[in-house]
Amino acid sequence: MRAVALGGGRGLHASLSALRLITTEVTAVVTVADDGGSSGRLRRELGLLPPGDLRKALLALAGDTGSLWSTVFGHRFGGTGALAGHAVGNLVLAGLLEVLGDPVAVLDEVARMLDVRGRVLPMCTEPLDIEADVLGLDEDRTAVRRIRGQVAVATTPGRVQRIRLHTAGDPDGLPKACPEAVAAVREADVVLLGPGSWFTSVLPHLLVPELHEALVETAASRIVVLNLVPQAGETAGFSPEQHLQVLLQHAPRLRVDAVIADADSVSTPDRLRRAAAELGAGACLDRVAASGAPERHDPTALADSLRRALGRTRGT
Template sequence: MRAVALGGGHGLHATLTALRRVTREVTAVVTVADDGGSSGRLRRELGLVPPGDLRQAFAAFAAEDGGRLWAEVFQHRFGGDGALAGHAVGNLLLAGLFEVLGDPVAALDEAARLIGISGRVLPMSPEPLEIEAEVTGLDSRDPAAVRRIRGQVAVASTPGQVRRISLHPPAGADRPPAGCPQAIDAVLGADVVFLGPGSWFTSVLPHLLVPDLHDALVRTSAAKVVVLNLIPQPGETAGFSAERHLDVLFEHAPALRVDAVIADRDSVPDPAGLHRAAGRLGARALLGAVADPIVAGRHDPDALAGCVRQAIGEHRG
């Protein structure tokens, strides 16, 4: 079974970890809009695709393939207060491969060979992109006033309420964001495609705003599964219900139809509302105990894998 997971950061890490319990044929399609921390510094200084979310995907694959040392090294950050302080080893390695090979996809494939993983990591776009959000609640005199803010960090940390996002190519490019051809082919050739969990406005929805990738998600014959977050995120989705997450997804991609929505039953106070929201996307909601019982806000990979098997089995049936 060929599975494709779209997202970024810790949310994508959770999906990949669960998927490797179901199939070895897994491709990660990763957001490339990060502009903070080590990734932001490398992006600004070198003009490269930000490597941080890509690094997280490599770490997930390496840990599941028995390369725990590589996973730890990739995630290791230098301390101190010098030029390397805060940089992750994996970010620097990927940045070096990007510069030497001149092609992010070739660089990522070479990194996969280097650490010996069987999964594939691809960017959603071969160029760094920028997120812009429409936000309310930033003006104390007029809480309904809409303000536009740019940058993933600014959007993720806004004290206002994010209403809608758009995605932009590098400065000066008068065209829509470009999709990664290999990522588009992976989606079209997949048996199952996953969206989420993760930062809804900055890791999940951006994939739907790359026109070529959006079209592939609409056209693919793969089963499409949305995995919801366990808790709302301060700033991005504060106060969001589970069904509101789906409504926002539909607002950004009204042509998209989904087959299943996976959610943690203890995180959904209104199951009937979630079933109705899933139905508007053409999907069935699957509620299970998928939260880690020890670490709050984290999915349990074995439980999530069980829900994934159920979703795929029902689709095939």
């Protein structure tokens, strides 16, 4: 089974960790709009793709997650010097990007080094900027303010209404999808959206024209995995069904086959089922949170839920 997971950061790590329990044919398609931390520093200083989310996806699919190379790749430098806060893997990816130039070739090379079971691809081969319309940042609580940058959007105290993407430094530049990522979506048997930071890791994939068309037209089963808890700042106060409503707002042509949500995180199941139905989907309420960590998905439980959802969508 050819599976594609779209997202970034810890959310994508969760979906990849579950998918690798189901199939070895996994492709991660990763957002490239990060402008904070080590990734943001490397992006500003070198003009490269932000490597952090790409590194996390590679480690999620690494053959032996406890191997020396995996451990080193995820290690962060301490101290207060120029390297403080940088992950070794980010620096390796940055170096390879400067030497090879082609992000896809770089990721394939690192995948061989880490014995990755599957493939990691960038959403676009150039860094992107994200901007959002936000309510509640002024005395007039109905005034809409536009803010820019992934970190600013992810941490805003206001309420995000809508996001847009453009190529870095060019407000009029439409993002161009990585061709290999588009092909992976079109050829997949199942495509996962979420979990993850909704406005900065999940929805951006729907705003890249070629990738959007591939998601609309693919014959794959399309499954949305909802977050376990709202994210402070970005989706504070959002109900599970509101996540689906903003998904529909940003991609009204997208149809979905199943929506997976944690049964203990949904206070109004009927509302979620109605919101899922607007996308053409059935709602699958399972217990998928990790024991003792209600904000984190359990890979085995999520894999079991994915199997059940796929069985329903295929009528088996």
